[in-house]
Amino acid sequence: MEIKRNRQEQNTFLSLSGRLDTMTSNELASTLSEVFEEGFENLVFDLSGLDYISSAGLRVFLSAQKKINAEGLQMKVVGSNESVKEVFEVTGFTSIIKIE
Amino acid sequence: MDRRKTKKLCNEVYESRIEDFDFVPLFAAINIFCDKHGLAQPTAFDIHLVVEEVLTNIIRHGAGKKRKGTVRVSLCLQDANVRIKISDNTKAFDPLSIKSPDIFQDINKRNPGGLGIFLVKKKSKTISYQRLHGWNILEIRLAAILQKEKK
Numbered sequence: 001m002e003i004k005r006n007r008q009e010q011n012t013f014l015s016l017s018g019r020l021d022t023m024t025s026n027e028l029a030s031t032l033s034e035v036f037e038e039g040f041e042n043l044v045f046d047l048s049g050l051d052y053i054s055s056a057g058l059r060v061f062l063s064a065q066k067k068i069n070a071e072g073l074q075m076k077v078v079g080s081n082e083s084v085k086e087v088f089e090v091t092g093f094t095s096i097i098k099i100e
Numbered sequence: 101m102d103r104r105k106t107k108k109l110c111n112e113v114y115e116s117r118i119e120d121f122d123f124v125p126l127f128a129a130i131n132i133f134c135d136k137h138g139l140a141q142p143t144a145f146d147i148h149l150v151v152e153e154v155l156t157n158i159i160r161h162g163a164g165k166k167r168k169g170t171v172r173v174s175l176c177l178q179d180a181n182v183r184i185k186i187s188d189n190t191k192a193f194d195p196l197s198i199k200s201p202d203i204f205q206d207i208n209k210r211n212p213g214g215l216g217i218f219l220v221k222k223k224s225k226t227i228s229y230q231r232l233h234g235w236n237i238l239e240i241r242l243a244a245i246l247q248k249e250k251k
Contacts, residue, residue: 021148022156023123052145054152055216062212069207083145090222091215092203 002049003031011042017049020057028060040071048079053087065097076100114174118159118190119167126151126173137177140245146223147175147182150240153216154186154195162190162236177244181225184240193236194229196221 001018012035020028035043043064047053061077068075076098080088088094114129116122127148134144151173163169169190176183200221201214221227226241 021123021152052148054149054156055212055219056152056156058215059212062207062210065207083142087149087219090203091201091219092205095204096207096210 001027003028005031005035007041011044013044013046015046015049017051019052020050020060021052021054022056025056025060028057029063032060032064036067040068040073042073043068043075045075045077046079047077047081047084050080050084053084055091058087058091058093061093061097074098115170115172118163118169118171118188121155121159121167121171123152123155126155129173130175133175137244138247139177139182140247143182143242143245146242147184150184150220150223150242151186153220154238154240157195157198157216158186158188158190158236162188162193164190180244182242182244184242186238186240187235189235192231194231195238196227196229 001016001020001024004015004017006013014028014031014035016028018024035041045061065075077088078100080099085099088097088099093099114126116126130147130151131144133139134147139147155171155173158171159167169188172185172187174185176185195217198214198217200218201210203218220240223242224240225243226239228239230237
């Protein structure tokens, strides 16, 4: 998995590509820890390059959304392919995370 | 032959001692199977998902700290279905007994437990578990979409 990170105004953008699974989810968790350590901002995940997600990836998104909520900030996920979107839908994540 | 190495029996069957288990060659074997049979990307996605979630569960909960035991994965294309058979000789455990998460729960009450097997159940047309001669055997049937059928 590749994670590209950039900031624009009060938003941090994370573009993920490849696979977010049990082998790679820690990379995203670590990146998010760094982002949060530097100060909380709104978060935008661009998943247009993401081919695959499993429950290991969902755990990271759930944890991030809880932290973002606690800070009163916004988080959203954009660009998911159909298979990735289906994983968010069947697990009910579409009702707890803003997925466009 | 070094018996500690992960062994690929054929494109459709995969076997490894748990202490040597590695997802990389397993996912590679799944990709070879999908390419060989011309399975469409969403079907390949589902096979990866089911196998990852079940194996993660076996390694995390079944194998224990000493990671003793063996896992086997076989894939067959039959009619319009992919049949996935995942066997392990760790302690007897029926993953279908794991309580499904309440997906309508408020985010603050949600925890990630049980999501993996819940996803497996959601993706499966049929799923069955049996304990036979010291092996946990999980058989899952998924809808198979071929590349030429894909819209």
